[in-house]
Amino acid sequence: DARVTQTPRHKVTEMGQEVTMRCQPILGHNTVFWYRQTMMQGLELLAYFRNRAPLDDSGMPKDRFSAEMPDATLATLKIQPSEPRDSAVYFCASGWTEETSGNTIYFGEGSWLTVV
Amino acid sequence: GDSVTQMEGPVTLSEEAFLTINCTYTATGYPSLFWYVQYPGEGLQLLLKATKADDKGSNKGFEATYRKETTSFHLEKGSVQVSDSAVYFCALRFTGGGNKLTFGTGTQLKVEL
Numbered sequence: 001d002a003r004v005t006q007t008p009r010h011k012v013t014e015m016g017q018e019v020t021m022r023c024q025p026i027l028g029h030n031t032v033f034w035y036r037q038t039m040m041q042g043l044e045l046l047a048y049f050r051n052r053a054p055l056d057d058s059g060m061p062k063d064r065f066s067a068e069m070p071d072a073t074l075a076t077l078k079i080q081p082s083e084p085r086d087s088a089v090y091f092c093a094s095g096w097t098e099e100t101s102g103n104t105i106y107f108g109e110g111s112w113l114t115v116v
Numbered sequence: 117g118d119s120v121t122q123m124e125g126p127v128t129l130s131e132e133a134f135l136t137i138n139c140t141y142t143a144t145g146y147p148s149l150f151w152y153v154q155y156p157g158e159g160l161q162l163l164l165k166a167t168k169a170d171d172k173g174s175n176k177g178f179e180a181t182y183r184k185e186t187t188s189f190h191l192e193k194g195s196v197q198v199s200d201s202a203v204y205f206c207a208l209r210f211t212g213g214g215n216k217l218t219f220g221t222g223t224q225l226k227v228e229l
Contacts, residue, residue: 004159031215043205043219056216091159097215105209105217107152107159 002026002109006092012114018080021111024073024091031097033073033105034060034067037089046090049075050097082115089113120206122220129227130214135184137223138192139180139206147208149173149182149189150217154203163191163204197228 005024013019021095025032033048047057057067064083069075079086089112095105123138141149142156148167151159164173167186189206206220 033216042221045216045218048216050215064129093160093217095215103215104162104165105215107161 002106004092004094006090006108006111008111010112012084012116015083015115016081017115018078018084019082019113019115020079021077021090021092021113023075023077023094023108025075025092025094026106027073029096030095031093031095032069032074033093033095034077035091035093035107037091037110038087043091046077048082065088067110075086079113082113084115087114117192118147118208118210118218120208120218120220122197122206122223123218125203125222125224127223127225129225131198131227131229132195133227135191135193135200135225137204137206137225139189139191139220141187141189141206141208143187143208143210145210146184147210149180150207150209151178151180151191152205152207152219154205154222156202156221162222196225198229201225201227 007022031050034046036044046060049069052069066078089110091110093105093107119142124170150165151163153163154160164175166173166182172181180191203224205222207217
């Protein structure tokens with residue numbers, strides 16, 4: 001089965017360190033999303049891309065977070081420097097989104113980040 | 117802006133009980149509506165969806181009907197199993213909104229023997 005692949009699955013890092021999370025979207029999907037999940041805030045949209053172009057990153061703290069799609073098979077989310085409040089599960093999702101809003105968005109298993 | 121409101125959890129039920137998880141939305145226009153499920157330690161999986169008013173989505177014994185007049189998309193199952201224990205998220209999407217999903221806060225379901 002096609003799936004969204006995220007790495008690393010789990011990461012524990014010290015405050016101030018750089019963290020890079022990677023995502024391989026499902027082949028043929030043109031839209032990639034980054035969501036963050038915490039107990040307090042639930043699921044928050046951080047950024048998303050269509051055809052590799054960033055469409056919206058207003059949910060992302062710009063001073064320390066950056067998201068890119070170097071090519072159609074790779075999306076990255078970087079935090080530099082990391083802080084304890086960044087501890088969360090970061091989900092990547094992909095889908096084909098053009099003409100209808102009903103197309104399924106598929107989620108990866110998540111990257112579970114702990115910043116100590 | 118667009119938003120989704122779900123009933124608070126956790127919801128605790130005995131096996132074979134009837135399940136309802138309420139979901140209402142606020143949006144300008146007519147979005148597509150979704151239920152996603154998250155099992156412990158896993159990502160979100162699409163459970164069911166409905167793309168227009170009066171559509172009924174169904175999967176694995178779960179159902180939800182898109183009610184435009186009450187802006188609701190309540191999730192139901194006639195007889196829950198222990199394996200249904202998970203967090204359930206209601207969500208909406210528009211074409212014009214970049215196709216991003218707007219989620220509710222999630223409702224945790226615990227099913228006991």
